[in-house]
Amino acid sequence: MNQWDDFRYFLALQRNMTLKASARELKVDQATVGRRIQTLEDSLGTQLFEKRSDGYFLTLAGERVLPTLKALEEGIHSVERLIAGQEERIEGIVKIAMPGALANHWLIPKLQPFIQKHSQIKFEFLTGPEAVNLSRREADLAIRLVRPTQRDLVVKKIGEIQLSLYGHPSLFTSTRRPATKEDLKKFPFIGLFPNSMSELEKQLLKKIEPHLHCTIRSGAWSSVFYSIQSGLGIGILPSFLAERDSKLVQLQVIESGRTPLWLVAHPDIVHSARVRAVIDYVITALK
Template sequence: MADRKRTEVDWQDVRVFLALGRYRSLSAAARALQVNHATIARRLQSLEDSMGEKLVERRPDGYVLTPAGEEALHAATDMEAAAQRLTRTGRNEDEDLRGVVRINAPPALGHAFLATQLARVTAIHPGLDVDLATDLQTVSLDRRKADIAVRIGRPSDGDLIAKPVGKLVFGFYGDEAQCERVERQGLAPVFVSFDEPHSNMPEALWLAQHFPRSRIALRAENHILQATAAKAGAGLALLPHYIGRQVPELRPCALAPLPPSKEICLLIRGQDRHAGPVRAVMRHLVDAFKENRALFSA
């Protein structure tokens, strides 16, 4: 395709390509730009014709950029940032923000904290849609499966910008009866922990190392389920404070030792640092963690 004739690039074609490159979905790109699918396909074909390169390949799991497409996306992102700087003069930076911002986060953090905070973002910015996906396994931003990743621990991979927003601090939580049998009666603790498929989670490994003889009465796949079981009296659960402190039926139990705290970071790709929708959501999340610092701290 390198010998195809190149013509002048249309900025509207570039905008469509940017949306498709970010969301890897024809439907999501069309929704972000408020156009129909046919327009997306037509604009993409027009850009490929102008550049004389195949930029996108369609696969069963979505759209994938070719090597030429990846290179073009970097250049298009810089063009968008420059255009935003030109139009920002004399205007509110948050005006007319539109698009879909995809966020990946650990399940418990997504359910117990992020969903509420992100709902407020969509209320403040009616043109922004948020796609929140939760997974115990980290998702690669370089493969563009998310625009913002919430990770436990500071990463070192790829061209990523990491913003520390708080600490993940743990404590043992249980109902009154379970806490009293440990604190006042001096009995061996009974625990709630991760199930067998998730027995390699750091908290599960730490618990097995420091309380190797203790009974685990109930096992569940995530901290939310473990908090529910602890609330019902199944045993003590090793929970992040932001979960334990939000369940009225649970209280902290004076049991030691405790695992070390971990850093919570927000990650974006370096090339997205000037993208208006991503910047807006990042800013709101940073503020949300700051305002709820007491929920997370020791």
């Protein structure tokens, strides 16, 4: 066996089921995936996949080697992390995955002193809705509203976010401000997708759920903010965002609450001097 790289194709095909999807993941042509899987099977002398109408499925032999190969993949990732984690100069790129609104209106405004001190560090923000995998080093750090369950990550609470219910004054010209949960019925509700919500937000919503008719859902706070600002309805927002428009009124129908903010990193990475510097700044200066 002298084509270790083929095992990457094996794992991708096993995950994605089809040549085309795997090709997308591996950033190669679909024909290449097919041919390399063929090569691998030939050189092992065994069929690893069974081709069915709905995709490629592991044979018994494939199932047998899968756990070992998954472990190998994890090993490769750990090599990358070990390399990235041993960097001792405070320079280079630090990738941070976090909610976009939090980056734009909470972290970035406070970053000036750090950037002046460490001019060699460049930032990259991953604010997309996709879950970012720190084990695969898709980012160096993540700032999250939900505490990750994964065992091997280091997690630190770095602050709290205040969540309250808001509406734009224009909403309340024809209808008076809601005072009871019953009143909420009269206003369209604008909210996040459930998987983007913090635990607290879910709790708050549970209390008023039966009275809501949700008109807009989004994966990002900023679009919730702009929807509310445009008078499209009411919704829950973090205070740092709501405060950007002084006209927005906080509705006392439900109590506001505070949800913790978690800084998450992989232990292999925090040894890197540049990541360490960012972590320290976030922890001390921003708390």
